[in-house]
Amino acid sequence: MTTTLPESYLMMVIAVIIMTNDHPIGASLNQGASLGARFKMLLRLHKLEGKRGFKEIFDNPVSNFMTVLVIAIALALPAGLQIMLDNGKNLSQSWDGASRISLYLTIGLSDSETNQLADKIRQNLAVEKIDVILPEQALADFSNHSGFADAIAELDKNPLPPTLVIQPSAKFSTPEESEKLLAEYKKLPNVEKAQLDLDWVRKLYALLQLAEKAASALGFALGLAVLLIVGNTIRLSVQNRREEIEVVKLVGATDAFIRRPFLYTGFWYGLFAGLLCWVILETSLIWLQDPIADLAGLYQSQFRVNGLNFTQSFQLIGISCGLGLLGSWLSVGRHIRNIEPR
Amino acid sequence: MIQFAQVSKRYPNGQDALRNVNFEIASGEMAFLTGHSGAGKSTLLKLICLMERATSGQVIINGKNLNKVKRRKIPAVRRDIGMIFQDHRLLFDRSVFDNVALPLMIAGYEHREIGRRVRAALDKVGLLSKEKSTPIMLSGGEQQRVGIARAVVNKPPLLLADEPTGNLDPELSAEIMKLFEQFNQVGVSLLIASHDLSLLAQMHYRTLVMKEGRLVQDQTDETLNFEDDNDSTRIISDDGYSGDHYD
Numbered sequence: 259m260t261t262t263l264p265e266s267y268l269m270m271v272i273a274v275i276i277m278t279n280d281h282p283i284g285a286s287l288n289q290g291a292s293l294g295a296r297f298k299m300l301l302r303l304h305k306l307e308g309k310r311g312f313k314e315i316f317d318n319p320v321s322n323f324m325t326v327l328v329i330a331i332a333l334a335l336p337a338g339l340q341i342m343l344d345n346g347k348n349l350s351q352s353w354d355g356a357s358r359i360s361l362y363l364t365i366g367l368s369d370s371e372t373n374q375l376a377d378k379i380r381q382n383l384a385v386e387k388i389d390v391i392l393p394e395q396a397l398a399d400f401s402n403h404s405g406f407a408d409a410i411a412e413l414d415k416n417p418l419p420p421t422l423v424i425q426p427s428a429k430f431s432t433p434e435e436s437e438k439l440l441a442e443y444k445k446l447p448n449v450e451k452a453q454l455d456l457d458w459v460r461k462l463y464a465l466l467q468l469a470e471k472a473a474s475a476l477g478f479a480l481g482l483a484v485l486l487i488v489g490n491t492i493r494l495s496v497q498n499r500r501e502e503i504e505v506v507k508l509v510g511a512t513d514a515f516i517r518r519p520f521l522y523t524g525f526w527y528g529l530f531a532g533l534l535c536w537v538i539l540e541t542s543l544i545w546l547q548d549p550i551a552d553l554a555g556l557y558q559s560q561f562r563v564n565g566l567n568f569t570q571s572f573q574l575i576g577i578s579c580g581l582g583l584l585g586s587w588l589s590v591g592r593h594i595r596n597i598e599p600r
Numbered sequence: 601m602i603q604f605a606q607v608s609k610r611y612p613n614g615q616d617a618l619r620n621v622n623f624e625i626a627s628g629e630m631a632f633l634t635g636h637s638g639a640g641k642s643t644l645l646k647l648i649c650l651m652e653r654a655t656s657g658q659v660i661i662n663g664k665n666l667n668k669v670k671r672r673k674i675p676a677v678r679r680d681i682g683m684i685f686q687d688h689r690l691l692f693d694r695s696v697f698d699n700v701a702l703p704l705m706i707a708g709y710e711h712r713e714i715g716r717r718v719r720a721a722l723d724k725v726g727l728l729s730k731e732k733s734t735p736i737m738l739s740g741g742e743q744q745r746v747g748i749a750r751a752v753v754n755k756p757p758l759l760l761a762d763e764p765t766g767n768l769d770p771e772l773s774a775e776i777m778k779l780f781e782q783f784n785q786v787g788v789s790l791l792i793a794s795h796d797l798s799l800l801a802q803m804h805y806r807t808l809v810m811k812e813g814r815l816v817q818d819q820t821d822e823t824l825n826f827e828d829d830n831d832s833t834r835i836i837s838d839d840g841y842s843g844d845h846y847d
Contacts, residue, residue, distance in 0.1 A: 302711055
């Protein structure tokens with residue numbers, strides 16, 4: 259999901275760039291500039307219009323900043339959610355594949371009996387690895403980690419059962435197979451309780467998948483909103499320059515020629531919004547970093563929130579530029595068509 | 601260069617702007633188009649540059665039948681026609697140079713070539729020193745000359761002017777007309793719409809007179825008499841076709 263969505267956006271950006279030049283400037287009928295000269299002029303025009311659009315954004319800084327800010331926020335919401343999801347997945351993936359089964363044996367079972375049972379289970383093809391945790395070792399570990407060492411020392415009898423921790427082979431790690439194994443192990447003698455570990459990780463994972471779908475839907479809706487915002491801004495810009503468009507049409511400009519500066523404006527909106535969105539996300543993460551580290555510390559975890567890496571930052575800005583360009587392209591073609599010189 | 605054959609134009613509101621207009625202007629010819637306001641002069645010019653389309657009849661410009669020009673091809677037609685407007689239609693947020701350069705940029709000329717041609721056009725209209733000014737800093741006559749420079753910079757074979765001297769005093773008007781004559785001398789065809797009769801009287805060029813959408817006179821001398829046109833006025837057309845029955 260995370261790789262295909264930005265890629266499709268990137269394809270869209272390239273498509274839009276091609277679209278902007280669908281009608282290369284045609285030569286006049288009576289005098290033709292050579293093809294090479296025309297291409298050079300086209301590049302020059304792009305540079306010129308790009309610069310002009312850039313300057314125009316700063317001609318009207320307040321309202322343009324508002325537009326850029328709205329787009330940035332609209333992008334920051336789904337992008338922020340995506341970051342959270344990616345981090346959540348990291349968290350769950352570190353336990354994934356560890357669909358371990360714990361068998362708690364009868365209390366007071368002798369060490370040799372425990373090892374016998376372990377050996378018996380080990381012969382099963384489904385088992386990748388089996389750890390035997392004897393009651394003494396378990397108690398030592400518990401007193402080390404729990405901070406109840408003093409209280410445990412007072413106990414006259416070890417309350418912990420011997421435990422077998424089974425790691426099924428990859429083939430038997432799927433939810434269905436693990437459940438079958440679990441049922442089998444439950445029937446073994448001396449097994450008091452069999453438990454599929456980290457069941458909740460699976461639940462979290464399922465929840466994350468649901469949230470990812472929701473994030474995609476949100477991203478789609480907000481992407482559409484960005485298109486509308488850019489489209490509307492460009493529509494107003496076209497209306498403001500109605501007179502200019504009429505004049506340019508009268509001296510023989512093609513629609514592509516007239517469209518170009520507006521497409522650049524849309525592109526610049528997208529670029530600035532993408533950069534601003536990136537700043538918003540990174541600032542929020544820095545702001546959240548300490549509380550998250552504190553929280554993780556409480557769970558003895560070294561977990562750190564990962565922000566956007568280089569590729570993701572690039573994708574974010576690319577998507578933003580693409581949306582700006584597409585929004586203005588959708589809007590400008592329609593509105594320019596309606597303006598005819600009188 | 602310009603050929604109108606039985607051209608009529610009815611606007612969507614039912615107004616008949618042109619009724620069965622026939623005339624031809626040869627390549628390299630300079631002609632005036634006159635008549636009261638509302639007689640159809642502007643409509644006629646608009647048909648030539650495809651700002652409007654004829655309801656019936658054929659408009660042929662430079663051998664091209666405009667009825668067959670698709671919307672996408674309109675810009676190419678307009679690039680071969682230099683247009684001059686009463687209100688100049690300059691872009692006020694750009695310099696004089698950029699205004700004149702516009703048709704060349706659209707046609708995709710090379711940067712150096714644009715500079716050369718723009719300066720030549722500005723020199724022609726006597727505004728070379730003002731290339732860096734914005735149009736707002738110029739007088740009405742100067743603005744009109746910028747408009748003319750823009751119209752000729754692409755060296756189109758045909759120039760159309762709609763009331764080019766409408767806002768100018770007689771002296772400036774005469775200057776503008778002199779410019780037009782100079783363009784005509786190098787082979788450019790011109791059609792100039794004007795209701796400035798005293799100016800036309802001095803010019804001795806072919807004059808087309810319009811009234812209520814009809815071409816009522818087509819004469820090559822200065823004895824304009826469209827004051828006495830009445831029902832008996834003959835309707836002139838190149839093929840001798842009489843449009844009297846047409847209504």
